[in-house]
Structures are given as C-alpha cells and as structure tokens.
Amino acid sequence: MVAPTLVILLAQAAPAVAPAVPPGASLQQRFDAANTAAADGRCAEALPLYAALEAEPKLARNAVAMAAIAVRKGGCQTRMAQVEDGEASIRRGLPVLEKRGTEFAVDVREARLRLGDAAQARFDYAGAAEDYRAALALATGIFRIRPLMALSRVTMFDGDGAAIRHAEEALTIATGDKLARKELAVVRTQYARALMNAGRKDEAYRALKASLKEQGGLTMRVGVDDIVTRSDLAIAARLAGDQDAARQYLAYTGAGRMRDTPFANAKQIDLPPCGGETGLKPDDMAVVEFSLADDGHVIGAAPIYTGAGREAALEFARAVARWSWEAADVAKIPLLFRYTTRVELRCTRAADRPALTAPLAEELAGWLAKEGVALPDPAGRSDAVLAPVQRDLLKRAAGGPARVAALAALADNSVVPAAERTAAWTEAAALSRTAGAPAPVRTYLAIRVAQQRADSGRDQRAALRALLADPAMAADPLSAATLRLLVAQPVYRAAPPPDALTLLDGVVDAPALPARHPLKVGAMLQRADLLAARGDLAGARAAFERTGLTEEQCALIEPRPAVRRAGGDANDYPMAAVQMGFEGWVRVEFDIAANGTTVVPRAIAAYPPFVFNDAAQGILRDARYTSSYRPSGNVACAANTQSVVFRLPN
Template sequence: MIATLLALVAAGQAASSKNSRPPVAAATTNQQRFDAASAAVEAGRCADALAAFEALEGTPASKRNPLLGAVLNVRKGRCLVHLARTAEGVAAIRRGLPALEAKGESFAGDVSLGHLAIGDAAASRLDYDEAGKEYQAAAAVAKGSARILPLLRLSQVTMFDHDGRALAAANEARGLAVQDTGYGKKDVAVVQSQYARVLLNEGRFPEAYTALKDSLAKQGGLTTTVRAADVATRSDLAIAALLNKRTDDARLYLAYTGAGRMQDAPFGRAAVMAAPACGEGGLTPADMAIVEFSIERDGRVAGVYPIYATGGRRAAMAFANAVQGWSWRADTVAKIPAFFRYATRVELRCSKALQSNGILAPLTETAQSWFVDKLGAAPWSDQSDAAALPLQRAELDRARAAGDQARIARAALALHLNG
C-alpha cells in the first residue's frame, strides 16, 4: 500500500521538487547529468540516479558549491533508502538537509521529500514515533497536493494512537485529493481508503463501510480486472463488513480479492512464521490484528504494515514485529505469483501454547554467548532467517578458507539453527 500511495502522488511531489533546482555553476555537461539524475529519481530509476549523483559528487563544481553538495546528498539519500540501504541513505539526507532548510521555500520540495524518506526508513523498522516526527516535518514544508503523501503516511503510523492526529491527517489528505482536478476517481479512492482505515481503528465502523463502498464505486465496482489498490479496498471492505456484522457481504468482497485462488498458499510453506506468545508485549488472547506485508525474492518479509488492530498501538506493534521476523526459502518464493508476494494480509492472534526450546537450548545459548564474547555480534544477528542464510553460508566459506575454527563453528551452528 505504501508503494501504491507513492505512485499516486509522485507527479505532485515531482513538481514541488523541480522548483528547487540549485544554482549549478558548472559546465553544461554537469548540468545535464544533474538534470538526468534528478529525472531518474522522480521516475523511480534509483540505480541509474545513484550512479549519476555519485559521479557528480566528485566534480569540482560539487566541491566548490556546498548548496549543490547538499542537494546531491538529499536526492542520493532518497534513492539509497529506496534501494534498502537505509542507514547510508538517512545519513546522506541528514547531511544535506540543514543547508537546504536554511534556504526556506526555495528548496521546500527537497526538504519535504528528504524528511519523507527518513520517515519511510523509520516506518520500515516499525519505529512509528520517529516516522511520525519525520512525516509531520515533511507535511509542514509541503504545499497543496504535495502534502497528500506525508499526511497519508502520518495517518498510517498514528492510527493506533487514538489521539486525533491520524483522523485529521487522513481527512485533510482526502480533502486535498478531492479538490485537485489532476486526481481521477481511482486516485481519490486510494486516499479515501486510508481515511476509512483510520475510521475502522477508531471504532466508527458504519462510517468506514460507507467510505469504502464509495471508494469501490470510484474504482469501478467489483470487476475481474484489478490493480493492487482495488484488492486493498476490497480487503478493507471485507474487514468493515465483518465489523458491521454483514457476513455475506464480507465473503463477497473477500472472494473478489483473489483470496483462496492459489492452489498452494504460501503460508503453509514458510520457513519461519510464528505468532507472538500471549503475554509478549502485553498481548492478551482478546487482541487481534490484520497485518499487510510483502515477500521479497530472497524470502525476506518487507513492507510490514498493520491495517487494523484491537488493543491500540501496543497490539499493532507486537503483531507487526512478529511478522517482521517471518521468512520463506528462496525456492519456495519462486513458486508464489508476484501479485500475491506484492501485498498479502493475514489475521493474527497470540499463541497460548507453551513454547519449549528443547534440552539442548542451554548449551546453544552458552555457545552463542561465547561467540559474541570472542568474535563480536554476528553479521546476521539482526536479520530474518531468510536474509541471514546467505551471510551465514558466506562466512562459513571464508572461515574454512582461512582455517578460522571459531568462525567455522559459529557459522555452522547458525546454519544448523536456521535449517
């Protein structure tokens, strides 16, 4: 859904960014490279843009002109975040923002998009407090329709707080979309659907259902030709129908999402797919959440986004963090149609089953502590199982080549536990 919203307002954000072109006092060829790189950013071709920006950073013009260097940092940083090199990207953006913020409205577009990218990086690691601050900063310097995307993002990361911020942000975004003649009905429907999700989480089920029915109508109704945004709206409608005790309608909307059409659903073949234990993060058996996520080609989970939750942010984050740790084998992922990998939703409740790690658990924990003391944290320590697997295999190969027995043992144990 985040990707859908980004595509929706890219044109408005690009227009804002184009008005903040720095004074490039270099040769025409450098100006052309800068323009081409900036165009590549707006077109989503970040790999091309990144190479061009890095080439420009080494030119005399960039070294002489701090303002140009700041713009390069922010635009390059946005692409690094987009390419999942988030730590590098956030650092680059933060290096460039002060100089651009000092110029006021001249660079408001770049400043807004910079804060938006930092917010996206925070949201991807489920740090909703940090993300909310950055989205608020992005909206504060944006004008008109350029406010829509940061407002929608702000509503996504605050809609479990029940403090009015999410509803205000989503409502303003909806109003801006309706007023902008450049937005078609389907575009307005995407914005309105996020507004309806906030209403669902506020317990205003009839209003949410009405708004989502209107979004469905704007998207052309229940047809067999669908986009990702259509599926999201129909899934939202199924949730709203259930909460309004319209069970037959819920089944109808769910059927039109394509749910159940895969002969071999991916959930039965996950390498790691554990529900959080009741009591973990304060979860109770009464808590539940519906969480959206995507599955990368290597089996990692990305784009984790809680859609609806009882129990407020506490429950939403506990369930989202559990999904963040799920993973699939790459050969299993290859059999899942791309459409279903792009955005999947699941309802979660906590597990009341007693969990046991087996009689070897104390020995394993002792060995892992020894490895940390002797070798430091493993390169895969903060990764999901799918993301860790290639790192573990690579370390085992390197350690064997070097005859490093400690690292051989660490990698072998990690691979065994990841098996």
C-alpha cells in the same frame, strides 16, 4: 501514490545502469541529467551520476550544491532499498537546504517524506509522524495529500482522532481537485481505515463501499489498490457481522485462491507474547499487511487493523517482519501477492521451552567461545535475512572450530533447503572429531545429523540408539543421558520402546548429573507417565514428586506428549470456503490435558484472515496425544502450536 513497499520491491531487480551523458558534459549538464533521471524514477541511472558529482573537487567547496546532491542521492537510495545509506545521505545535506528557505522547499519536503517512510518501515511511528508533519508544513494544495495520507497511516492506532482528521483533509483536497476516480478511491480507503480503527465501523463500511464503486466495483481485474480496498472491506464486513459479504470481498482479492497454498510453507513464524510490556491479551486481534522479497524475507510489514492500540499494532507488525519462507516457495507465489498479503494474528502464551538437546548445545557454544569463535548476533533478524550472511561466513571459514560454528549456524537456519542443512550438519560433525572437540559437542552434532536424516520417528530412534552404542558417547554422562532420554520418549503414533523405563532410570540415577538437572527432571516426568500408564499410580506419584516442580512448571518442560490421533477429516473443510474456492492455513495454540485431550484451542495466525479459524480450532479439539501423569489431572503441556493447512482436491 504507490506504496513505499511496492517501490522497494520493484527496485530490487533494478541493476545499476551507466547513464547516457555526453562525453565532456559540464558539471551543470551532469547535475541536470542526474536530477532528470531521479525525477523520472530512474534511480539506477541517477545514483552513479550523483556519486561521481560528489567526488568532483570543484564541487567540494560549494556547500549548497553538495547538500542538494546528498539529499537527492539519498532519496534515490531509499527508493532502491539502500535505506541506511539513503537516510545518512539525506541527513547530511538536509540542514543546509533547510536554511535556504523556499529555494529548496520541494527538496526538503521530499526528503522529510523519505525520512518518514524509513522511520515507518522500522516501526518508529512517532519519529515518522514528526517527519511527515515537517513535510506537511511545506506543502500546499494537492501536494498536501501525500503527507496527510502518511500521517493518517502512522497515527490511526493512537485513538485521538488525528488520523481521521488528516485523511478527511486529504479527501477534501482530492475531491476538490477532481482526482481520477481510482486515485480518489485510494484516499477514501485510508479515510475508511482510520474510521475502522477508531471503532466507527458503520461509517468505515459505507466509505469503503464508496471507494469500491470508484474503483469500478467487484470486477475480475485486480491491482494493488483494488486488493487493499477489498481487503479492508472484508474486515469492515466482518466487524459489521456480515460474514457472507466478508468472504465475497476477500474472494475478490484473490487471497486464498492460489493452488497448493504456498503461503502455508512459511519456515519461521514469530508471534508476539501475551502480556509483557505491550499488555497484549489473548483476545486482541490484528491484521498485518506485508510484502515478500524473492529470498523469502518480509518487507514493509505494517499493521492494518487492531483494537488494541499503537504499541500492540506495532508489536504484531514487528513479529511478522521476522517471518521467513524458502526462496523456492516464494517463487510459487504470484508476483502481485508477494507485494501485498495480509494475515490475521493474536498473541501467543508460549514460553521458551528448551529442547532436550539444549544442554549439549550449550557445550557447543562453550567450546567455540574457548576457541575464540564468535558468530554474528542474529539481533532479531529473520532466518531469510541471515541465510546469505551465514553462507558468506561459511565461505570465509577455512576450517577447525570456526568452520564448525559457521556450518552449525547455517544448518540451524529454517530456510536453508533440507539437503544443504544435512550436508552442513554432517560436515560439522566430521570436523568436530578432527578438531578434537569434547564428547558432548561431538554428540550434539551427531544427534542433529540423525534428526536431519531420519524419515520418521522410528528411524530417528534407531539412529540415536546407534549413537548410544558408541563407547565415547556412552561414557560421557551428559551425552548418555541426552541419548537415553531421546530414545525413550514417545514419537508420532508409536509407543515408547520396551526398555523405556530402563533408559529413564539410567538418566535419573546418573551420579555425574546434579539432582535437579533438566534432563533428570524430564526423565522423572516421563517415568511418571509410563508408570501411570501401567497402573502403578503410587510409583507415578513418587516419580512426579521427585521433580520438585509444580504441575504448572511441568507443563513447560520437555519432552512433550506425542500425537496419537490427528483430528479432522474432509468434512471439516468449511463449505463456504469450498464454494468460494479458498485454500489457506491456520496456526492453532492449545494446551494438552493429562489424559491427552486438547484444551481451549485458539487461532493465533491465519491466512487468509477469518476464513478457516473455526474449522482449524475444531480439528485440534478432536486431536489426541499421549497421556501424562499429573496428580490432579491438570494440564500436562501448555501452549502447544500446530499448523492446519486447508487444500482443495486437484
């Protein structure tokens, strides 16, 4: 019973293979050869055979034969990660086979299972359940186990007990048919997981301990099924308040025991928002399991545990499906852990906070639209999925605005290596000049080049000053205001420049910008901070009041306070984690008070689950940021995030 995710990952590396079919073989022989290859899991051999059979004129008039070929071909396509094509092929042939009754019952059952797996992978758990029920209706005896297990997986967050009943029946069949102990353990683990999500934690803990025993106990030999059971045991032990046991079970999965924590290098981590349609609350927690493809995109994200219900569980999993790593970092992760990794998640309170360069970015988008350039809509796809699409688009973009657009899209992709991004921004900036782009467009691209090349905040400030000295950029109101504000803002462990007030006054008093332009508001806020730091509280209050915003609104506007002191030292590494050899990371969300202290840090993403949360929150609690002026001294900057990485010394 191999998980669908694992099958897909293994299929990635399987090239199409020319099948061994004797020359002059009959249609029946070719059909049998394709079926044998598919049944043996050799889909790379079966697919070319099925495709050739579909093209045979003699078969075109045989609706049943064509339907059987379509369904079996589609099954192989889904196993080879050609999910959309596979689903279409299955649905093309399935109605014909269903009308034939028991003659094709096995094909129909397998097809329904494949369709259910595909629906589950795209987070349509209701649709998956329908297909799995249809498969279950055609199954008897031991063949009921697979659809029962699948149904349990997609219903275990519904709170109606169905997931437990499905897993319980599967366990009864598995026990009665005397499956091998390890196979029986897989079924028992799913039963325990259904119990755990129903809140029956003590029963779940006992069942998982029995599953572990069936797998041979806590040995140093680790396979996918062992990792799954031990990971579930870590959750169950934590729910039972047995923290030492939770850490021990987690240690025996191998999680957090990879040198240099390659999982910490994620380039894109999306998290579901608190509130909204799902009604997620800050205390809602989920554990999500996923696999990583070689190119750094997530495959098969699936919720494992949450107490917040189905919609919340799926929202957490959808977020993880948009995560991305660089391919070079994925290569450092042992293959087994690319197949199955778990993270602990909570929702985020962060709202969109436009960058200071956002108005210039809008000018770029407007110029490209006028030039008739349209780029593919990301449509929720991760950067790792988009990168090859963007590289292909760049290859086909000959020059002018179309190439500027393609370069900018690729350069803005987080998984593209730094050198490639720098080269793309540099070429885009040069092309924008030769293409006659407006000054704001040229400024935006030049700023991105400076930001990409700078080794420090001071280096970036110097590069931005050089741009401000360019007569064309200084003469454009939007360009000049953006550059002045960027130069004036504080950077890591460096005070604002001596002429910061002069720079900010140039933004506030710019006649060409509207009174409530975002850059002017940002300059007023930063001006209030500087005046307060100099003891001019009356001037600070006047500058703040000119923004026309409430303190809560100001907390969501750039620029943000800069780090003055990073919290934490070697003593913050949890001793229990040291003893177990754990490394890992935690993303922490926190507010920054007007005096620069942090407020209510909370872990919102962690790997491995449950190990470093308290330590990471403590480190951020000790961090200090530049102070900000707020009349009542309230929060200056809400919902900031910072990743804390825990590495053991070599």
